[in-house]
Amino acid sequence: MSDAQHEGPAGLTVAVGMSGGVDSGVTAWLLKRQGYTVIGLTMSIWDPKQPFTSAKRNACYGPGEADDIAAARATAERLGIPHHTVPLADEYDRWVLDAFRSQNLAGLTPNPCALCNPVMKFGLLPARARALGIRFDRFATGHYARIVRDEAVGRLRLLRGADPAKDQSYFLARLTQAQLAEILFPLGDKTKHGVRALAHEAGLGDLTAKPESQDFFEGDDISVLFNGAGTEPGPIVDTAGRVLGRHRGIIHYTVGQRDGLGIAVGRKVYVKEIRAAANTLVVDDREGVLADACRVADMQWIAGAPPDAPRPVTARLRYRHKGVGCRFARCADGALDLQFDEPQFAVTPGQMAALYDGDEVLGGGWITPAS
Numbered sequence: 001m002s003d004a005q006h007e008g009p010a011g012l013t014v015a016v017g018m019s020g021g022v023d024s025g026v027t028a029w030l031l032k033r034q035g036y037t038v039i040g041l042t043m044s045i046w047d048p049k050q051p052f053t054s055a056k057r058n059a060c061y062g063p064g065e066a067d068d069i070a071a072a073r074a075t076a077e078r079l080g081i082p083h084h085t086v087p088l089a090d091e092y093d094r095w096v097l098d099a100f101r102s103q104n105l106a107g108l109t110p111n112p113c114a115l116c117n118p119v120m121k122f123g124l125l126p127a128r129a130r131a132l133g134i135r136f137d138r139f140a141t142g143h144y145a146r147i148v149r150d151e152a153v154g155r156l157r158l159l160r161g162a163d164p165a166k167d168q169s170y171f172l173a174r175l176t177q178a179q180l181a182e183i184l185f186p187l188g189d190k191t192k193h194g195v196r197a198l199a200h201e202a203g204l205g206d207l208t209a210k211p212e213s214q215d216f217f218e219g220d221d222i223s224v225l226f227n228g229a230g231t232e233p234g235p236i237v238d239t240a241g242r243v244l245g246r247h248r249g250i251i252h253y254t255v256g257q258r259d260g261l262g263i264a265v266g267r268k269v270y271v272k273e274i275r276a277a278a279n280t281l282v283v284d285d286r287e288g289v290l291a292d293a294c295r296v297a298d299m300q301w302i303a304g305a306p307p308d309a310p311r312p313v314t315a316r317l318r319y320r321h322k323g324v325g326c327r328f329a330r331c332a333d334g335a336l337d338l339q340f341d342e343p344q345f346a347v348t349p350g351q352m353a354a355l356y357d358g359d360e361v362l363g364g365g366w367i368t369p370a371s
Contacts, residue, residue, distance in 0.1 A: 061112075
């Protein structure tokens with residue numbers, strides 16, 4: 001294998017997706033230092049018609065976007081590189097927010113970052129920039145992940161980032177070979193501590209104090225995105241159907257949730273199921289929220305095809321999930337059946353299951369409700 005991250009610049013121009021934070025700033029600085037011609041790109045996805053404001057500054061979607069764009073532009077100026085803002089609000093609403101809304105209203109818990117990365121950041125952002133006449137050869141971001149070229153089979157492999165505390169490969173599990181072929185991840189072999197040190201070396205030390213984006217939504221009440229839908233109160237029941245209380249709208253809950261249920265039953269209970277059609281939450285004790293298996297639909301294999309023969313893999317069922325060994329089998333309809341080595345808590349429909357073979361990301365698909 002060869003490291004696709006450190007091929008020579010050879011006069012190449014790299015566009016860096018810049019958020020205004022330290023990771024993308026250091027990414028641009030590193031690439032410029034390596035001899036690439038570097039330009040900055042920042043998506044504009046906020047729709048000012050959204051009926052709310054917020055002072056929260058650690059989310060990627062919200063009315064404070066103008067501050068992030070200004071910060072990205074200021075960083076580009078300090079690095080001496082051009083910067084362009086790329087308008088994509090309509091596309092974000094269509095591809096990310098519409099899916100987020102419809103899936104929540106169906107009782108699922110989608111992951112907007114897993115939706116956004118393959119479609120928006122690594123798809124529509126570079127495509128729209130080129131359509132606007134911005135020319136570049138490669139596209140880079142500050143994600144903590146690695147890409148290597150496997151010469152033996154003639155394809156690219158996506159690997160976990162070297163820093164286990166910052167590894168972001170989970171969010172990239174639905175990227176394609178065509179996308180990987182033009183991507184650079186300069187921070188993939190670095191630690192967050194090392195990146196902060198590089199920021200000071202680059203004269204960008206002030207960016208280390210900027211809050212990192214931890215959420216997708218910038219606000220305290222996500223119901224504003226739903227125009228009142230999904231906020232109708234309904235029953236909370238146990239697995240026998242006994243009513244234990246009332247919920248405040250299904251969009252406020254997810255499988256595995258314990259806090260905020262507003263019921264007292266003498267023991268700890270967790271959301272086991274969201275029955276959207278009946279506007280009902282089903283709760284159970286922790287043992288009742290364990291699962292031995294799950295079904296995964298719309299699997300995107302990074303290699304372009306599944307492994308020749310199903311084999312043991314590791315599944316990460318959400319970003320902070322440590323992973324569980326499992327075996328998979330392909331179903332007649334193309335979905336996967338994952339059988340876990342040990343029961344897992346709160347396997348949540350709508351989340352992405354990312355499959356790994358050691359450090360390599362094999363692909364990702366969507367966890368679906370049990371039939």
